[in-house]
Amino acid sequence: MRIALWGSDPRIYETTVKEYITGKNGKLRSIVTVKVKMEDRKLVEVPGSEQTLKCDLLLIAAGFVGCEPYTAEAFGAELTGRGAVMTEPGHYKTGLPGVFTAGDMHRGQSLVVWAITEGRECAREVDEYLMGYTV
Ligand SMILES: Cc1cc2nc3c(=O)[nH]c(=O)nc-3n(C[C@H](O)[C@H](O)[C@H](O)COP(=O)(O)OP(=O)(O)OC[C@H]3O[C@@H](n4cnc5c(N)ncnc54)[C@H](O)[C@@H]3O)c2cc1C
Known part of the structure; x- marks a missing residue:
């Protein structure tokens, strides 16, 4: 067309x-x-x-350019170069005691299935952090 x-x-x-x-x-x-x-x-x-x-009209569609920074700033959490919250690779605990992150805020713009998976894995890590073990 x-x-x-x-x-x-x-x-x-x-x-x-x-x-x-x-x-x-x-x-x-x-x-x-x-x-x-x-x-x-x-x-x-x-x-x-x-x-x-x-060109007389330019529309910028930049896609994901990083998480909204205000929540991370409020906690003082460190961000990655892509604007997500920094954790150890494969983990959800940030560098701050008792502060965890998951989903888009953790891996950058992604999919609902990843948000669900990360939410569950993060919950496991939080449980372990609070209880010393997890089932
Ligand atoms: C336009 C668009 C289309 C998409 N289409 C698809 C698709 O077709 N399929 C797919 O799999 N994925 C799609 N995605 C991606 C998907 O929506 C995300 O990957 C997913 O929602 C991430 O889940 P999350 O829980 O990490 O974050 P979110 O769903 O963003 O949840 C974060 C929540 O935190 C809340 N919040 C923020 N700050 C605070 C605060 N200070 N206090 C309390 N609450 C707060 C927000 O209001 C929000 O409800 C799309 C995303 C966009 C933007």
Whole structure:
């Protein structure tokens, strides 16, 4: 359908906006994009892939950019580079006594099934922490 309308697929993947270009009135006129690729779990720019596109409306859909920080800040919990609450790998206890985390706050944006699994595993760890053992 899109190809029939525009002659080619207008969607562009693996690309990010590098620069916004505004006119004299401060209104957005165009954007400079650059291709990106994954290297060592980080997005890196592909040199020489910049492209200038006409643009008068830019909607940013950034997806998950980290947990809301206020709860972690209230407890003084340390965050990972991706904005989730830091724990030892495979565990739910934070660096603070008696403070545990699970679900999206722990693993970053994920799925309901992971939230349920982590909630159960975390409850087990809390039980062990409180009782000294768990069944
Ligand atoms: C738009 C969207 C679509 C999604 N679609 C899917 C899908 O189709 N399938 C799927 O499996 N997953 C989907 N997910 C992901 C899924 O919703 C999450 O992975 C899951 O809900 C995480 O569960 P959670 O218990 O970790 O966190 P949440 O469900 O976010 O629960 C956290 C709770 O804590 C409460 N809270 C926050 N701060 C405080 C506070 N200070 N005091 C008390 N309570 C507080 C919040 O109100 C919230 O109720 C989607 C997510 C989004 C945003």
